[in-house]
Amino acid sequence: MNGALLLAVGGLTAVGLYLVTGRSLSRIVLGYSLLGHATVVALIAAGGPAGRPPIAGQAEPEAMANPLPQALTLTAIVISFGLTLFLLALARRQRTITGDDLVEDDLEDRRIAAPDSLPGEQENQAAT
Amino acid sequence: MILGLLVLHVAVCVLLAAASRRLGRNGLLVGAVPPAVTAVWAATRLGDHQPESADVAWVPGLDLAMTFRVDAFVDIMTLIVSGIGFGVFVYAYGYFAPAAAGIGRFAATLLAFSTAMLGLVWADSVWSLFVFWELTSVTSFLLIGHKNTDKPAQVAARQALMITAGGGLVLLAGLLLVTRSAGTTLISEMTPVDGATATFGAVLVMVGAATKSAQVPFHPWLPSAMVAPTPVSAYLHSATMVKAGVVLVAVMGPALGGLPAWKACGLAFGVATVFWGAIGALRHRDAKLVLAWGTVSQLGMLITLFSVGTAKAALAAVTLLVAHALFKGALFLVVGEIDVRAGTRNIDELGGLARSMPIACTVAVLAGLSMAGAPPLLGFVAKEAAIKAALALEGPEAWIVGFGVIAGSVLTVAYTARFLVTVFGPGPETALAPRRHALSLPAAVLGLAGLVGYAVLGPLNGVLGPAAARLAGAAEVSDLHRWPGLTLDLGISAIVLALGASLGLVLSRRLGRVPVEYGARWTDASIEATMTFGRATSARLQHGSLPVYLVTMAGTAALAALPFLGYVSFDHVVAWDTPLQAVLAVAIIGAAVALSFVGTRLAAGLALGAAGIAVAAVFVVHGAADLALTQLLVEAAIVVGFVLAFGHLSRSFPRVGLRWRAVRMTVAGLGGAAVVVGLAAASRSPVAEPPLTEMAAASVDEGGGSNIVNVILTDIRALDTLGEVLVLATVALGVLALARASDRPEGSAS
Numbered sequence: 001m002n003g004a005l006l007l008a009v010g011g012l013t014a015v016g017l018y019l020v021t022g023r024s025l026s027r028i029v030l031g032y033s034l035l036g037h038a039t040v041v042a043l044i045a046a047g048g049p050a051g052r053p054p055i056a057g058q059a060e061p062e063a064m065a066n067p068l069p070q071a072l073t074l075t076a077i078v079i080s081f082g083l084t085l086f087l088l089a090l091a092r093r094q095r096t097i098t099g100d101d102l103v104e105d106d107l108e109d110r111r112i113a114a115p116d117s118l119p120g121e122q123e124n125q126a127a128t
Numbered sequence: 129m130i131l132g133l134l135v136l137h138v139a140v141c142v143l144l145a146a147a148s149r150r151l152g153r154n155g156l157l158v159g160a161v162p163p164a165v166t167a168v169w170a171a172t173r174l175g176d177h178q179p180e181s182a183d184v185a186w187v188p189g190l191d192l193a194m195t196f197r198v199d200a201f202v203d204i205m206t207l208i209v210s211g212i213g214f215g216v217f218v219y220a221y222g223y224f225a226p227a228a229a230g231i232g233r234f235a236a237t238l239l240a241f242s243t244a245m246l247g248l249v250w251a252d253s254v255w256s257l258f259v260f261w262e263l264t265s266v267t268s269f270l271l272i273g274h275k276n277t278d279k280p281a282q283v284a285a286r287q288a289l290m291i292t293a294g295g296g297l298v299l300l301a302g303l304l305l306v307t308r309s310a311g312t313t314l315i316s317e318m319t320p321v322d323g324a325t326a327t328f329g330a331v332l333v334m335v336g337a338a339t340k341s342a343q344v345p346f347h348p349w350l351p352s353a354m355v356a357p358t359p360v361s362a363y364l365h366s367a368t369m370v371k372a373g374v375v376l377v378a379v380m381g382p383a384l385g386g387l388p389a390w391k392a393c394g395l396a397f398g399v400a401t402v403f404w405g406a407i408g409a410l411r412h413r414d415a416k417l418v419l420a421w422g423t424v425s426q427l428g429m430l431i432t433l434f435s436v437g438t439a440k441a442a443l444a445a446v447t448l449l450v451a452h453a454l455f456k457g458a459l460f461l462v463v464g465e466i467d468v469r470a471g472t473r474n475i476d477e478l479g480g481l482a483r484s485m486p487i488a489c490t491v492a493v494l495a496g497l498s499m500a501g502a503p504p505l506l507g508f509v510a511k512e513a514a515i516k517a518a519l520a521l522e523g524p525e526a527w528i529v530g531f532g533v534i535a536g537s538v539l540t541v542a543y544t545a546r547f548l549v550t551v552f553g554p555g556p557e558t559a560l561a562p563r564r565h566a567l568s569l570p571a572a573v574l575g576l577a578g579l580v581g582y583a584v585l586g587p588l589n590g591v592l593g594p595a596a597a598r599l600a601g602a603a604e605v606s607d608l609h610r611w612p613g614l615t616l617d618l619g620i621s622a623i624v625l626a627l628g629a630s631l632g633l634v635l636s637r638r639l640g641r642v643p644v645e646y647g648a649r650w651t652d653a654s655i656e657a658t659m660t661f662g663r664a665t666s667a668r669l670q671h672g673s674l675p676v677y678l679v680t681m682a683g684t685a686a687l688a689a690l691p692f693l694g695y696v697s698f699d700h701v702v703a704w705d706t707p708l709q710a711v712l713a714v715a716i717i718g719a720a721v722a723l724s725f726v727g728t729r730l731a732a733g734l735a736l737g738a739a740g741i742a743v744a745a746v747f748v749v750h751g752a753a754d755l756a757l758t759q760l761l762v763e764a765a766i767v768v769g770f771v772l773a774f775g776h777l778s779r780s781f782p783r784v785g786l787r788w789r790a791v792r793m794t795v796a797g798l799g800g801a802a803v804v805v806g807l808a809a810a811s812r813s814p815v816a817e818p819p820l821t822e823m824a825a826a827s828v829d830e831g832g833g834s835n836i837v838n839v840i841l842t843d844i845r846a847l848d849t850l851g852e853v854l855v856l857a858t859v860a861l862g863v864l865a866l867a868r869a870s871d872r873p874e875g876s877a878s
Contacts, residue, residue: 001811004704004713005746006804011717012739014800015724021678021792026729026774030736033766034720037743040755041716042807048818050705050750056827056834061820064836065751068818071840073755078852081762082859085769089863092773096869101774109672 005045012038025091025101032087036080043073129169130182130196130250137162137243141236148232153224155235160217163242166210173203174591179316181252194259197252197316201595204446205249205375208453212367213242215570219461220359222566223468234274238360241267245368249375254303254313257376261299261340264369265292271364272356283652284352290655291349295339298332299376305329310383318383330384333376334393341373341427343397344404348648351408351420358464361416366423366456371449374430378445382601385437394435395525399532401428406539410546410635411643415463415473418547419456422499425540426452432532433514439605440520441529443596444513447608450592451498451506454577458495459547461571462488466551469561475547479555487568489552491575498578500544501537502625506581509608511537511624515617534620541628546636553636585610675792683795689802695809708749715742733770737763754837 012034019031047069052059054067095101140162144155151158173180181197198206217238224231244267247260266289273285309326310318321330337343342350353365364370377394384390405425409418426448433445465488466481467473482489494505501511515537518530581588589607596605612618704710716739723735740763747756823836831839841849 001701001807002705002709003701004710006701006807008713008716008746009807010800010804011713012720012800013803014796015717015720016796017682017799018792018796019724021675021682021795023675026732026770027724029770029773030723030732033736034723034739037716037739038803040759041743041746042803044747044750044752044755046807046810049702050709053751053753054820054824054836055753056824056836058834061824064820064824066818066820067823067836067840070752070755070837071845073752074758074837074841075848075852077755077758077762079855081766082856084766086859086862088766088769088773089866093866093869095773103674106672106674109670110667 002045002049005041009038009042009045012041023103025087025094025103028103029084029087029091033080033084036076036084039080040073040076043069043076047073130180130198131184133162133166133169134196134243134247134250136165137239137246141239141243144232144236144239148236151232151235153221153226153228153231155232156217156221156224156238159235159239160214162239163210163213163217166246167207167214170203170206170210173198174207177594181316183253191313192255193253194251194256195253195314196247196250196256198250199316199595200591200598201378201446202249204450204591204595205371206246208371208450209242209245209249209368212363212453212457212574215457215461215573216359216363218566219362219464219570220357222564223357223359223464230274230276234271234357237267237270237274238363241271241364241369245372248372252314252316254307254315257315258296258300258303261372261376262293262296264364264372265289265296265340268292268353268364268369271360272353274357274360275355278355281355284349284355287648287651287655288349288353290658291339291346291651295336295346298339299336302329302332302334302336306333306380306384315379315383318380320386321383322387326384327387327389330380330387330390331393333380333384334390334397337373337376337431338397339373340376341370341431342401342424343373343428343431344400344424345647347401347405347424348645348651350424351412351417351645352648354414354416354420358416358460358467361420362457362460362464365420366460367453370423370427371430371453374427374434374445374449377431377434378442378599381434381437381442381599385435385601391435391437391525394431395528395532398428398430398432398435399528399536401425402432402532402536403428403539406536406543408643409543410539410632413475415466415475415478415547415551416460418475418543419459419463422540422543422547423452423456425536425543426456426499429514429533429536432529433517434599436517436521436525436529437600438517438520439596439600439602440513440517442600442602443592443605443608444510444517446592446596446599447506447513448510451510451578451581454574454581455495455498455505455507458491458571458574458578459499461567461574462492462495463551465564465567465571468564468567470558471561472558475550477556478551478558479553480557482552484557484560485552487572491568491571492552493548494575494579496544496548500541500625500628501621503611504582505578507578508621509582509585509610512612512617512621513608515620516612519616534624537624538628538631541625542632542635545629545632549633549636582610679792679795682799686795686798686802689805692805692809695812696805697812698808700811701808706749709746712742712746712749716746729774730771733767733774736770737767740766752837754835 016031016034016038019027019034022028022031048066051065052063054064054070091101140159144151144159148155177200179197179199181195183193183195186192186194220234220238224234241264244260244263248257248264251257251260269285269289272288273281275281305325306321306329307313309321309323309329312318339346350365350370354361356365402425405421405423405428408421409425412418412421430445430448430452433441433448463473466478466485469485470478472478498505498507501507514533518526518533521529585608593605593607597603719735719739719742723732723739726732726735740759744756744759744763747753747759827836827839828834831843833839
């Protein structure tokens with residue numbers, strides 16, 4: 001395992017988590033992207049040491065990087081790309097409707113849980 | 129035949145539910161057909177005692193099957209469930225007005241209950257027993273709450289469901305332990321068990337049975353359930369469903385009867401219930417509640433007798449089971465008729481019914497005498513057998529059971545006398561509505577059955593005897609006697625009747641207040657407290673704030689990585705393959721941190737691009753050229769998208785409270801650390817070297833391409849790649865739809 005990449009994964013995860021727990025949708029998208037980066041770097045780091053591009057004929061097989069994790073990572077990149085785009089579209093839609101990009105509290109949730117009182121108020125005030 | 133009958137029940141049930149509106153009250157007559165067929169089948173089986181079984185594989189791998197078995201005892205229960213069921217369907221046809229609300233739904237639910245109850249008594253596998261056990265609880269809930277706009281009915285239905293279904297969960301735990309000790313899940317194959325596990329399991333099973341059969345202190349739901357329409361009270365809450373616990377104690381007797389705890393628990397529940405139920409029956413002024421409390425008392429008697437486990441006690445219990453189903457069914461139906469025709473059930477307001485309702489009065493007197501244990505009725509035989517069984521015991525058990533049976537019988541006679549005198553005896557004449565034959569007929573049949581049973585005791589011995597023998601694990605049991613002769617038992621019986629009758633007559637003159645339901649009040653309070661606690665918990669957890677949800681989840685997930693700390697090893701961790709990786713790692717982290725600090729959305733988008741480009745560079749260094757190329761394209765698209773979506777929201781990110789930011793940072797840091805720990809722990813067990821040479825050769829020879837990554841994607845995992853393309857296409861459609869949606873949502877004021 002590659003120590004430098006390991007730390008990069010940890011840093012990306014930490015910053016990503018910090019951002020997705022925010023209240024602004026644009027920061028959530030950013031955090032989500034960073035978490036995606038963390039995942040693909042982790043996949044690559046776990047797949048073996050660096051090497052020559054795995055193209056038959058251009059490098060000796062022994063010198064190549066492991067191609068299998070690369071194939072998996074490619075899928076991961078594409079899927080997280082799709083999801084990020086969809087998130088962006090949702091965010092844009094919200095902006096058209098509310099003129100803002102803040103994630104509101106789910107009032108339905110609160111109504112189900114506590115028809116009269118609304119506990120958890122402190123955290124929410126702190127969060128906004 | 130067993131499965132055929134079940135299918136018939138279910139099919140008619142579905143038909144009733146589907147056509148409930150069109151059928152209306154006639155649905156009750158359609159619903160009477162399956163019980164009638166089943167009752168006839170059970171009646172033909174009564175003489176012949178060959179067990180019959182059937183099973184349906186459910187999950188073969190887990191050894192789960194729906195196994196059913198009928199034998200001498202089950203035949204009797206089947207006849208009770210279906211025979212009385214048939215009568216109750218007919219009775220309900222008279223009970224409800226032709227245009228009563230929800231009558232089709234009622235018919236379907238009643239038949240569903242009948243099906244579940246049959247499944248319960250037929251079940252041989254404990255798992256099928258449990259499933260049908262809970263189904264009877266659910267259908268009982270629906271039937272109690274039939275008047276679903278009525279507040280008392282809702283409360284009573286909820287109370288019954290909480291107690292009986294909760295008891296069902298206790299039963300499940302008990303069955304798990306017992307089947308583990310017994311080594312089989314088939315009740316018919318269980319042999320006597322012992323040991324601590326079995327004892328604990330047996331106590332749980334007994335508690336489950338006690339909740340269903342309304343034993344003290346789980347009894348309050350049964351009197352509360354009397355808000356249900358009378359057909360339901362007669363059928364579920366006297367004749368059948370409340371007997372489920374008794375049946376369970378009976379059929380588990382051969383396996384668990386040897387455990388001292390089983391017997392001790394059963395006797396404690398039973399004897400306490402005999403007295404508390406009888407006292408309740410003496411205090412109440414609502415005729416239906418008098419009967420309900422009487423049922424509680426009789427159920428206590430049944431549990432007592434079945435827990436004793438001797439052949440004589442089992443015979444007495446089976447006889448009482450049959451006699452009780454007949455006389456209590458008849459009495460409930462009579463009270464229902466009085467309720468419908470007189471408009472009240474309060475014994476203070478009823479009077480002179482002996483003259484104005486002669487048939488109902490005759491039926492009630494017959495049934496009442498059977499309940500009191502007077503000759504010449506089946507109840508007399510049952511009580512004689514119970515006294516005889518108690519006298520045959522030895523040691524403290526004899527005193528406990530003897531006291532329960534004899535003193536309990538005195539009280540039973542007393543509340544019966546009070547009931548009959550206050551309802552039918554002299555008093556102000558009650559105005560009555562005209563007679564409905566559908567109401568009188570089933571009651572008359574059940575009332576007369578007690579007399580007939582006494583008359584044909586000879587053949588009846590051939591039915592009840594084998595059932596008791598099967599439950600007591602004995603080869604054969606002694607016969608029941610129509611007339612015991614001048615023995616001690618008869619003397620005791622006479623004293624019981626005399627004492628009880630005088631007590632009842634004295635109490636019937638007293639006009640008391642309606643007693644306070646302490647038990648029901650406590651039960652309601654505890655149910656209310658449970659609900660409040662549940663609501664408080666979900667209010668705490670389900671507060672509606674997405675950030676708090678996410679922080680909770682991320683924190684929990686981070687803590688879950690703690691155990692991996694012990695596995696972390698740096699044997700296989702190298703600092704870097706080339707120093708360039710370290711530089712890029714620093715660049716990535718730097719870009720990410722900058723991204724979280726910059727105040728404007730545009731700058732954040734650019735920082736995101738920087739992080740993405742650094743990741744692409746990592747791919748290049750790693751030898752993953754395709755990845756780098758894809759990453760760059762994707763990153764460009766995302767940055768453009770980000771700017772399009774947020775770019776003109778030019779103001780800064782909203783300010784965040786300091787304390788909350790600290791919490792988020794801590795959790796985020798923990799999450800990052802958890803991922804590092806997890807990966808480092810995973811690196812301790814590296815896999816074998818990848819077969820690079822073979823892959824390179826196969827890529828060219830079989831895949832027809834030299835780029836191995838591409839061959840993997842398009843050849844080896846072609847199907848997955850196709851799925852991926854579908855995902856992207858779906859995303860594209862979604863994005864398009866969202867982008868094209870009109871700027872204002874319909875009907876919104878914002």
